[in-house]
Amino acid sequence: MKRIFAVALGILTAIGGFLDIGDLVTNAVVGSRFGMGLAWVVPVGVVGICLYAQMAGRVAAVSGRATFEIIRERLGPRVGAANLSASFFINLMTVTAEIGGVALALQLATDVGPLLWVPVAAFAVWVVIWRVKFSIMENVTGLLGLCLIVFAVAVFALQPHWSTLAHQALAPVIPQSESAATYWYFAIALFGAAMTPYEVFFFSSGAREEHWTTKDLSTSRLNVLIGFPLGGILSLAIAACATLVLLPAQIEVTSLSEITMPVVMAGGKLALAFVIIGVVAATFGAALETTLSSGYTLAQFFGWAWGKFRRPAEAARFHTVMLVTVLACAAVLFTGIDPILVTEYSVVFSAIALPLTYLPILIVANDPEYMGRHVNGRAVNVAGSIYLVIILVASLAAIPLMIVTGAGQ
Template structure:
């Protein structure tokens, strides 16, 4: 049997990683950095560690069972339970797509100075892009997403070079909690960073995308795939941790040290120009555009993954993705015409995601805990205990946000 090279198995986690550096995360990190400097960096480290654990479980589930999470829900629960869980997942995909394409629209609005409503309609092209790329195979899609991730990372290397942060403070606050700043607002922002880290579509997408690496391997090869998928996941989400950290570090160095509070993405773009020159603002805008396109693309991919088990049949991929985009785009256009701010719509999408999250995390952990399903590939008990603790923490934080929203 032909043994595939290690690099063949790398890529699925990079599709997932853009969900951890999406436009919704930008606003939280920008406010955290501008309001508290580097003091909340450790929260990003904690949130990233939790994300790595959950995505490792999702990848393991797909590799071991040969099915993604949506398919397992449909086959093992059946009836009203399966349809109920999958219907909440469909709603979550729509909410995710709303947040992601708004990031693209805001970036186009800022960079091209075009009306926000027109920018929203232009976002349909990212769906057409992914449909076109898929004709050439999954590797082209992944390489395009990796290119977007590299663009975001490069953008923030440039930003950090421009703003010149205090790297000593950064190194300390990355790993050491700072209790001195913990007033109610800091707690709210910190909980926001953690509570919005693990999103349902990332779990579904990762458990599905690893299947593109599977063929008729035996158990020995499956162990090798799991090992390589661990490297893929840890590497990709470490990159996401660095990018999210860079957003907060940039905000701390650029705004906090000058006494400026940033609470929205477009505010950061407008403010960077006068402070550090047009290059800083443009770099920020292009990184935001790359983030929005990449995360919007993966959100629509996740939508198709859930729709097929939900409907119980194969679906036309092009129709599903276009309908998903239209179903979220039209309400957003109406809301913005009625003077709603993009940030308000982002908050709404996060509330919907918080309501759905238990219906994704609980089945995930139950499935990977099943000895009959996972066999010898069941995770060690300490890992499962840690997963339950993290899931309960995330669910509690999201419920807290839901009550406070």
């Protein structure tokens, strides 16, 4: 049983990273517009985040310090500040979207307007971060998020022509109604969503919250190899549901109700209940991750005391940053901004920030001063270098494609 719960950090990180409110919608949008033609992006992203999350977890377990602390020390304050600025801005966007996503999911369950749920969601995030132990937080949120497996069940219940889905995924074709620029814009968005920077910062800091050492390297690998691929599988299931139901009917995805439509068709109200629980858990888990990541990055950069294992009085600035973050993001939502739109933009901006995040991790994971005999092997370095090229290309292409396509319109 202890080993089962050991993967909870990876499950929470994967669900929060792959299946936050923006990714739920983006995968459904992609399925409703391109079918399974962009399915190949998901495994590319999964392999990339597994590769670098494993490095970040190993750095934390071996060195006894979170990745962001070492980046600032190893590469200097300028590189650390650039990394901090980009990641903190994206975190703020994502916290805003996730709190709004929880409100949208609760609206789906109660038919009460989302603005009335925003203060409830924000207060719940703050209370959990302030009072609930890290282990309880990750176990409960991560396991409840597994209710989203109902999307995978729905794919089977809809009885698709598997050969057609496989052909779309393995031999992708750009539909005549879509441009090549739009196709590649959504490819970068999906890739950025899979490798969002806060995932590795949260995973690394979470390892320190749980006091991992070199004895826990196998647990780190288990978290990575189960959690992130699971998130990828559920992403593909959401896209497949949209492909089977929304694409033939030419239904445009603009809200959570369209996302749940294939599941309701396959399993009725019981399936809808599972979806709502899963979406609330996933978006709430992502809100916790990104709020914590905001505190982690600032505290680690400036050398403050940090960690949920410390009482607020012992890490006052760390907890203050998170409280201010939650309040600020909730205030933004009261302007009436669409949380789904915020997250869709945030994943593209994440792609821009990827080189600032992953190059330092690769450098630190190869530094014997911190890693000793646990530095990267040759195969990991080759794979990491290949992914850095992909990351750089995605980063350079993101803004031009956003402008040309009108953010995928």
